[in-house]
Amino acid sequence: MSFGSPDWRDWVLTEEQSRPILWRAFDAGINFFDTADYYSDGLSEDVLGRAIRDFGRRDDVVIATKVFYPTGGGPNDRGLSRKHVMSAIDRSLRRLNVDYVDLYVINRWDPETPIEETLNALDDVVRLGKVRYLGASSMYARQFIRALSLQDRYTWARFVSMQNLYNLVYREEETEMLPLCEHEGIAVTPWGSLATGMLARPAGAGGLSTPRARTDRFAHESYVADSDLDVVRRCNEVARRRGVSPAQVALAWLLNKPTVTAPILGVTRVQQLDDNLRALDVTLSSDDAFYLEAAYQPHSVVGHK
Secondary structure, eight states, rough: OOSSSSTTTTTBBBBHHHHHHHHHHHHHTTOOEEEEEEEEGGGHHHHHHHHHHSSSSSGGEEEEEESSSSSSSTTSSSSSOOHHHHHHHHHHHHHHHHHHEEEEESSSSOTTSOHHHHHHHHHHHHTTTTTTEEEEOOOOOOHHHHHHHHHTTTTOOEEEEEOOOSSOOOOOGGTTTHHHHHHTTTTTTOTTTTTTTGGGGOSGGGGSHHHHHOOEHHHHHHOOHHHHHHHHHHHHHHHHHHOOOOHHHHHHHHHTTTTTTTTOOOSSSSHHHHHHHGGGOOOOOHHHHHHHTTTTOOOOSSOOO
């Protein structure tokens, strides 16, 4: 989401600015890249496609892209209708300059389209060889189990992943969605892993130091409770005690969760990427995890729209 055009969001990097980060990711052994047709009005897919062509081998990487949000001004340029899904996948393939995507994700639940229509269309793009696997993103567990049940009933291609909002500051997914994913064998690839950077920065006055932090309405509406700041302070305390960064602590906590397969990271500097990667070397004790989690207070459910 960070790569494309600042005309879309002022914190987004241009292709020239993005290339060193993508090169460092390839060089570090990262092989899972997540984008969407909605990001920078499709330019994110263009940037990623050219990077894969120049830096890596297609068979060595897993490409995920998404469909749902508007990609134009027309009534058929959004949602999960058969018409839009079939058109959107072809446009994504052209921008990415690939024959198929590994993971095609519905970016949200579409209340205006019968889910049967969406699932049938998704099954077709798999059978046509344009997509290898299907994924879903933030929705209610009752919606997800309905979709999985329909896929089983009609032997349609099944969702294999769930990309939901999950981090130390927002843990409502632990109530229903994560147990469902564990039971069904669904990979979890959380977005918002660092709470829009809140868990990567020192608690207090410096908390809104980046352009995205200052302008992200979702962050301002979602992470505002006093208990959220308490969690951030505890994350900072554990980081100081362990001699690592707060981001590494927050990511190590996520990586320790048995349901989490791979957190989604969004970075705008090579140094951020390197710092995040070092979370792989951080092992939190059970006492650390208990201390980090103890300050959490329930939230209203967000991220599904």
